[in-house]
Amino acid sequence: MYAIIKASGQQFKVKEGDIICFDKMGLEPKAEVEFKEVLALDNGELKIGTPFVEGAVVKGEVINEGRDKKVITFKKRRRKDSKVKRGFRRDFTRVRITSIA
Numbered sequence: 001m002y003a004i005i006k007a008s009g010q011q012f013k014v015k016e017g018d019i020i021c022f023d024k025m026g027l028e029p030k031a032e033v034e035f036k037e038v039l040a041l042d043n044g045e046l047k048i049g050t051p052f053v054e055g056a057v058v059k060g061e062v063i064n065e066g067r068d069k070k071v072i073t074f075k076k077r078r079r080k081d082s083k084v085k086r087g088f089r090r091d092f093t094r095v096r097i098t099s100i101a
Helices: none
Strands: 002-007 010-015 019-023 032-035 038-042 046-048 058-067 071-077 082-088 091-100
Touching: 002 032, 010 019, 010 091
Parallel strands: none
Antiparallel strands: 002 010, 002 038, 019 091, 032 058, 038 046, 058 091, 071 082
């Protein structure tokens, strides 16, 4: 059984027990979270929403919040003495999917 949910502007395929990193939600660890924007649900037969499946809810438990490793972007234009170096660290919330209903 799996579901496709929409969260933080992205789509995720989730199953029970999966651990997914979403954009930072600002929640405490062990807090319950509900995703009501379920795009598709497969429990033997596939149900596709228009745009969401009615009555479908995916529940999860927040594990922790943190920051990813730094991603370095470096641009160099040869023979122009032009360089740009930037770093970026994404804030995330790690969630364990507990149930799909």
